[in-house]
Amino acid sequence: MTRSVAMPAGGREGEGLGRPLQPGVDTSNGQILYLDDITVSFDGFRALNKLTLTIGVGELRCVIGPNGAGKTTMMDVITGKTRPDSGTAFFGQTLDLSRYREAEIAQLGIGRKFQKPTVFEAMTVGENLELALAGDKSVWASLRARLDGAQRDRIDALLVLIRLQDERRRLAGRLSHGQKQWLEIGMLLAQEPKLLLLDEPVAGMTDAETDKTAELLLSLRGKHSLMVVEHDMAFIASIAERVTVLAEGAVLAEGSLAQVQADERVAEVYLGR
Numbered sequence: 001m002t003r004s005v006a007m008p009a010g011g012r013e014g015e016g017l018g019r020p021l022q023p024g025v026d027t028s029n030g031q032i033l034y035l036d037d038i039t040v041s042f043d044g045f046r047a048l049n050k051l052t053l054t055i056g057v058g059e060l061r062c063v064i065g066p067n068g069a070g071k072t073t074m075m076d077v078i079t080g081k082t083r084p085d086s087g088t089a090f091f092g093q094t095l096d097l098s099r100y101r102e103a104e105i106a107q108l109g110i111g112r113k114f115q116k117p118t119v120f121e122a123m124t125v126g127e128n129l130e131l132a133l134a135g136d137k138s139v140w141a142s143l144r145a146r147l148d149g150a151q152r153d154r155i156d157a158l159l160v161l162i163r164l165q166d167e168r169r170r171l172a173g174r175l176s177h178g179q180k181q182w183l184e185i186g187m188l189l190a191q192e193p194k195l196l197l198l199d200e201p202v203a204g205m206t207d208a209e210t211d212k213t214a215e216l217l218l219s220l221r222g223k224h225s226l227m228v229v230e231h232d233m234a235f236i237a238s239i240a241e242r243v244t245v246l247a248e249g250a251v252l253a254e255g256s257l258a259q260v261q262a263d264e265r266v267a268e269v270y271l272g273r
C-alpha cells in the first residue's frame with residue numbers, strides 16, 4: 001500500500017481514510033487525561049467533589065465505587081455532556097476540554113461506550129462497521145461508496161478483534177447482547193479513539209462473554225488508553241492494573257487491586273451501601 005508522503009510521523013492507519021486528521025494530542029508528559037479539582041453539583045448535591053485523576057498513555061484504568069459515587073458523571077464531564085462547576089479537564093497536556101462541544105470531543109479522539117448497545121439493528125455487522133469507518137458521511141453515501149482495499153483490510157481486522165468474523169453478514173439485531181456490545185466497541189475502534197471510556201461494559205453478559213471481553217480489552221492496552229467502570233469484581237480482577245476507587249465524588253483510593261481491597265476505607269464505603 002502506498003502512503004501519502006504528507007502523512008506525519010506517527011500517523012496511524014486510520015488516517016488517510018477520508019476523515020479529517022485529529023488535532024494532535026500532546027502526551028509528551030505520558031498522560032492522556034488530566035482531571036483537576038472537578039466539582040459538579042446537581043441542585044446543591046455534589047456528584048463530583050474536587051475530583052482529581054490522571055490517566056497515562058496506553059493505560060487500562062479500572063474505576064470502581066459504590067452506586068452514586070460519580071463514575072458516570074465523571075465520564076459525562078470528560079465527554080462534554082456535563083460541564084463542571086469548577087475544575088479543569090485536559091486531554092493531553094494542551095487540550096482544555098471545556099473549550100469543545102460534545103461532538104468535537106469525540107472528534108478529538110475520546111470514544112465512549114454507553115451501557116446499552118446502540119448499533120443499527122437492521123443493518124449487518126459489516127455495514128455497521130463500514131458506517132463507523134466512514135465517520136460523518138451520510139449513511140447512504142457511505143454504504144453506496146465502494147470500500148477501498150485499506151478499508152476492507154481494516155474491517156477484516158476489526159471483525160477478528162471483536163470476535164465477529166463469522167457474523168459479518170448477520171443483521172446486528174440478531175446478535176446476542178454480548179456480541180452487540182463487541183460490535184459497538186468495534187464501531188468505536190473504527191474511529192481510532194486515543195482514549196476509550198467504557199461504562200459497565202459487561203453488565204448483562206454471560207460469563208463466557210465477560211471472559212472474552214476481558215481478553216479484548218487486554219488486547220487494546222498499549223494501543224489505546226482505556227478507562228473501564230465496572231461493578232463486576234471478577235471481571236475487574238481479570239483485567240486490573242491500576243484501580244481507582246471513587247466514593248462521594250472523589251478518589252478514595254488508588255493502586256493495585258490488592259492494595260485498594262486491603263484499604264479499610266474502601267471496605268467501609270462498600271459496606272455502607
Ligand SMILES: Nc1ncnc2c1ncn2[C@@H]1O[C@H](COP(=O)(O)OP(=O)(O)OP(=O)(O)O)[C@@H](O)[C@H]1O
Nearest residue numbers: 042043046047065066067068069070071072073074
Ligand atoms: N442529571 C442529574 N441530575 C441530578 N442528579 C444526578 C444527575 N446525574 C447524576 N446525578 C446524581 O449524582 C450522583 C452520582 O451519579 P452517577 O450516575 O455519576 O453515579 P455512578 O457512580 O455512575 O453510580 P452507578 O454505579 O449506580 O452507575 C447520584 O447521586 C445521582 O443521583
Ligand SMILES: [Mg+2]
Nearest residue numbers: 071072073199
Ligand atoms: Mg454509573
